[in-house]
Amino acid sequence: MNSKVAAVTAPLQERASTRDDLLTAASELMCERDTLLVPIIDIAAKAGVNSALVKYYFGNKSGLMRALLHRDLAEAVTQLEALVEMDIRPTAKMRYHLSGLVNMYFKYPYLQRLLTATMRDETEEVRRNMIKSYIEPIHDAYKRMISEGVAAGEFQSVDYKFFYFIVIGACDQIFSSREVLNYMHGVDRIDDDIRRSYTEQMIAVILGGLMARS
Numbered sequence: 001m002n003s004k005v006a007a008v009t010a011p012l013q014e015r016a017s018t019r020d021d022l023l024t025a026a027s028e029l030m031c032e033r034d035t036l037l038v039p040i041i042d043i044a045a046k047a048g049v050n051s052a053l054v055k056y057y058f059g060n061k062s063g064l065m066r067a068l069l070h071r072d073l074a075e076a077v078t079q080l081e082a083l084v085e086m087d088i089r090p091t092a093k094m095r096y097h098l099s100g101l102v103n104m105y106f107k108y109p110y111l112q113r114l115l116t117a118t119m120r121d122e123t124e125e126v127r128r129n130m131i132k133s134y135i136e137p138i139h140d141a142y143k144r145m146i147s148e149g150v151a152a153g154e155f156q157s158v159d160y161k162f163f164y165f166i167v168i169g170a171c172d173q174i175f176s177s178r179e180v181l182n183y184m185h186g187v188d189r190i191d192d193d194i195r196r197s198y199t200e201q202m203i204a205v206i207l208g209g210l211m212a213r214s
Contacts, residue, residue, distance in 0.1 A: 019057045021047040023068050030110040034178055036065075036117060066126065069118060072108050073134040076101075084141045090149035094210070095203055097145070101171040102199045106190065109175035112168065139164055149210070156212045170202050 025046035029038045040061050044051035058064040083097055105111060115134075119127055142160045149155030174181060175190065182188045190198075 018047070018049055018053060019067075021049065022054060022057060022064060023071055026064055026068055027072075027108065027110075030114075031108070034109070036110060036114055040064075062122070065114060066118065066122070069111075069114055069130070070133075072104075072111055073115070076104055077134055077137045080138060080141050084144055090145060090152050090154050091207065091211070093145055094149070094207065098167065098171065098203045098206060099199050101167065102195065102202065105172050105175045106195050109178070109190075112172040113176050135164075142167070146210075150212075153212055155210050158210060167206065170206060174198055 022043060026038060026043045029042060029046055030036060040054050041051050043064070044054060054061065054064055058067055079100060080097065083093060083100075086093060088096075115130070119130060122130075139160065142163050146155055146158060146160050146163065150157050178188075178190065181190070187194065
């Protein structure tokens with residue numbers, strides 16, 4: 001690499017790193033505090049940068065939150081679309097998806113709350129973009145997986161638009177309602193053992209309602 005290319009590449013890499021650091025800091029703070037209400041100054045401090053850089057990279061806190069949603073949801077949609085294309089039985093495909101969805105919320109417990117807040121509070125343009133980029137692909141994947149399962153004789157016919165809400169609610173609720181889990185059952189932290197137990201029971205309930213009757 002010549003000196004001119006190196007001089008341009010280094011600042012680009014540095015900018016990308018700072019931007020990613022801010023996203024990671026916001027994600028980690030929302031996980032630690034179990035809230036979306038994390039001040040910009042705290043995010044910048046955790047990332048080790050000046051808070052003015054939030055405006056530089058994202059415009060404002062809302063821009064940072066949208067960028068975080070794009071980062072996390074793009075990963076989820078890419079994995080789901082790859083799963084839909086796999087040559088495996090529909091029941092196994094659905095089981096993998098449900099398990100993966102719980103793992104995603106375990107990693108990013110704020111994710112569904114952030115999506116809901118964005119869909120409620122942002123502009124119509126932002127909402128349309130979210131629907132087109134992330135929610136429609138999930139709906140389409142569910143429609144295809146259910147249709148394949150019905151055709152294979154493994155699933156009964158269900159309405160995929162309702163299935164979306166059933167699945168997202170079942171996979172997310174334990175993470176977005178951790179205070180209820182704490183007050184009702186004295187569980188103040190969702191660890192791997194709880195995640196695995198919840199995943200197994202949730203999959204049994206969802207698949208139990210989805211499987212074709214003999």
